[in-house]
Amino acid sequence: SNVLTQPPSVSVAPGKTARISCGGNNIGSNSVHWYQQKPGQAPILVISYKSDRPSGIPERFSGSNSGNTATLTISRVEAGDEADYYCQVWDGDHWVFGGGTKLTVL
């Protein structure tokens, strides 16, 4: 069973670039999806199939995936990006989520 490892927290100053990793065995061979969840709200999809952005998601959000690590990159970070972020992959017969990363905007 695939285990997805995310750092518990990432901090970044406004205007800088945040990178949130998602580690998993050979995750580069999977489609990785990323969700953003703000306090008291349901998650929303921010990146699908590694690098596709749903309608309404700013171009500042991008994804990459290779080897054993997938990465969500948020450029020109804004205060409104502060949230928990989760990666997700299909593991053969079930979905797996990473443990989540709390992004703090300093």
Add this chain to the structure above:
Amino acid sequence: EVQLVESGGGVRRPGGSLRLSCVASGFSFDDFGMSWVRQVPGKGLEWVSGINWNGDSTGYAGSVKGRFTISRDNAKNSLYLQMNSLRAEDTAMYYCTKELARWDYSNSPIDYWGQGTLVTVSS
């Protein structure tokens, strides 16, 4: 506008049962796979179960297999989760979710989430 409205949450004792419901609107419900995802307050997301567009393919997380049953009624635009033999560790917010792509629950991410229904299992 896509809407997913869950109901049926509540408090149960360990060993008890509960049936969650989700009424969908704003899209062709019978075209899409659906899933239940849960979240312990303050903790991460856990996929619980999924069902394909017509109900003939289902999947479960190992933690609920044999205790939970997912089903759907396309005529009523409704998704269900029958939860039996409840345990304290099943305490969580349960979200009804819709898959981005048609037909299955395993080949695309989630593009819509309900607001959730809270299940508490406690003696």
